[in-house]
Amino acid sequence: MVLPSIALNHLYTFIALTIVSILLVSSYSSYANTLQTIPEIEQLKNMLDHVAAKGNELLTLVITTTSKAHTLVQLPPTIGNREYWIRICNDTSNVWIEGALGQLDESGQEYKIFLPGKASTSGYYVGGYGPAMLECYMNGSVPQLNLSPAGGLRGL
Numbered sequence: 001m002v003l004p005s006i007a008l009n010h011l012y013t014f015i016a017l018t019i020v021s022i023l024l025v026s027s028y029s030s031y032a033n034t035l036q037t038i039p040e041i042e043q044l045k046n047m048l049d050h051v052a053a054k055g056n057e058l059l060t061l062v063i064t065t066t067s068k069a070h071t072l073v074q075l076p077p078t079i080g081n082r083e084y085w086i087r088i089c090n091d092t093s094n095v096w097i098e099g100a101l102g103q104l105d106e107s108g109q110e111y112k113i114f115l116p117g118k119a120s121t122s123g124y125y126v127g128g129y130g131p132a133m134l135e136c137y138m139n140g141s142v143p144q145l146n147l148s149p150a151g152g153l154r155g156l
Contacts, residue, residue: 036080037101039080040079040080040082040101041101041111043079043080044079044084044099044100044101044111045111045113047075047076047079047084047086047099048086048097048098048099048111048112048113049113050073051073051075051086051097051113051132051134051147052097052113052114052115054071054073054134055088055097055115055134055136055145055147056115056116057071058070058071058134058135058136058145059115059117059119059136059143059145061136062136062137062138062143063117063138063143066138067137067138068135068136068137068138069135069136069137070133070134070135070136071133071134072131072132072133072134072150073131073132073133073134074131075125075127075131075132076127077127077128078127078128079101079127082101082102083101083102083103083126083127083128084099084100084101084102084126084127085099085100085102085103085104085124085125085126085127086098086099086124086125086132086147087099087104087123087124087125087147088121088122088123088124088145088146088147089121090118090119090120090121093118094114094118095114095115095117095118095119095121095145096112096113096114096115097112097113097115097147098110098111098112098113099111103126104124104126117143118142119136119142119143119144119145120139120142120143120144120145121144121145121146121147122144122146122147123146123147123148124147124148125147125148125149126149129149129151130149130150130151131149131150132147132148132149132150133146133147133148133149133150134146134147135148
């Protein structure tokens with residue numbers, strides 16, 4: 001009569017140890033993913049800074065010379081093993097470049113770098129499509145800054 005309760009206690013102990021093991025493995029896995037994500041976010045922020053600096057150079061050049069200018073910006077196909085996207089936006093008072101890890105339609109954490117001055121903007125770039133093209137020109141009295149994959153602009 002004593003044996004069934006001992007076997008049942010061993011079964012409960014085994015189930016409890018299995019649950020604790022699953023919790024520990026998932027915690028360590030989550031921690032490892034967090035450690036991998038931190039440098040990827042830093043790399044994304046550095047890329048946004050680089051694209052913003054190039055955009056600011058073009059805006060300054062076009063505003064002072066009233067000419068048209070463009071530049072190619074070499075960007076990596078992925079950040080780590082993850083896709084990323086960059087978009088250039090504006091409202092009535094600000095111009096910024098934003099980007100995030102993941103696909104364009106995902107609503108993840110976005111990072112923004114603001115550019116000085118005002119401009120009209122359009123375009124986006126998704127990682128993996130070669131270099132990005134920044135193009136700037138005067139549209140009347142307002143500078144226009146566009147971002148696109150460079151592959152679509154073969155005639156320049």
